[in-house]
Amino acid sequence: MRVMVLVKATAESEAGDMPAAEILAEMGRFNEELAAAGILLEAAGLKPTSAGKRVAFDGTGRSVRDGPFSATSELVAGFWLWEVKDLDEAVAWVKRCPNPMPGPSEIEIRPLYEMSDFADV
Structure with missing residues (x-):
C-alpha cells in the first residue's frame, strides 16, 4: 500500500526558517534507512505558504488567492x-x-x- 506521510507546518517553517544542520543530517540518515528498506518512493520539503497560491473552484469560476494561509497547524511543510x-x-x-x-x-x-479501490465504481 502507498501512503503519503505529511510533516505538518509550524510557525518556524511558515516563517521560512531553515532547519538546523543537525536536523537535516538526522533526516538524511532516516531517508537513507527508508531507501535501503525499499520503502521510500519520494520525499521533499515545501516552501512556506507565503510562496504559494490557492485556486478556488465554484462551478466554472476560478479565483486565485496568494499565500500565506492561516491555520498553520493544518498546513504541510x-x-x-x-x-x-x-x-x-x-x-x-x-x-x-x-x-x-x-x-x-x-x-x-x-x-x-x-485502482482496486475503484473496482465497484
Missing part, C-alpha cells in the same frame, strides 16, 4: 511517499523518525487510493 505493507508498518517507521522541527511537531499518515 513536507512529505514522503512510501510503499508499505500496511498502516502499522507506516506508523512504526514514523515513530523512528527524528523530530522534523526544532520544537513540538506532528506527522500525518494518509493512504493513497489504489
Whole structure:
C-alpha cells in the first residue's frame, strides 16, 4: 500500500526558517534507512505558504488567492511517499523518525487510493 506521510507546518517553517544542520543530517540518515528498506518512493520539503497560491473552484469560476494561509497547524511543510505493507508498518517507521522541527511537531499518515479501490465504481 502507498501512503503519503505529511510533516505538518509550524510557525518556524511558515516563517521560512531553515532547519538546523543537525536536523537535516538526522533526516538524511532516516531517508537513507527508508531507501535501503525499499520503502521510500519520494520525499521533499515545501516552501512556506507565503510562496504559494490557492485556486478556488465554484462551478466554472476560478479565483486565485496568494499565500500565506492561516491555520498553520493544518498546513504541510513536507512529505514522503512510501510503499508499505500496511498502516502499522507506516506508523512504526514514523515513530523512528527524528523530530522534523526544532520544537513540538506532528506527522500525518494518509493512504493513497489504489485502482482496486475503484473496482465497484
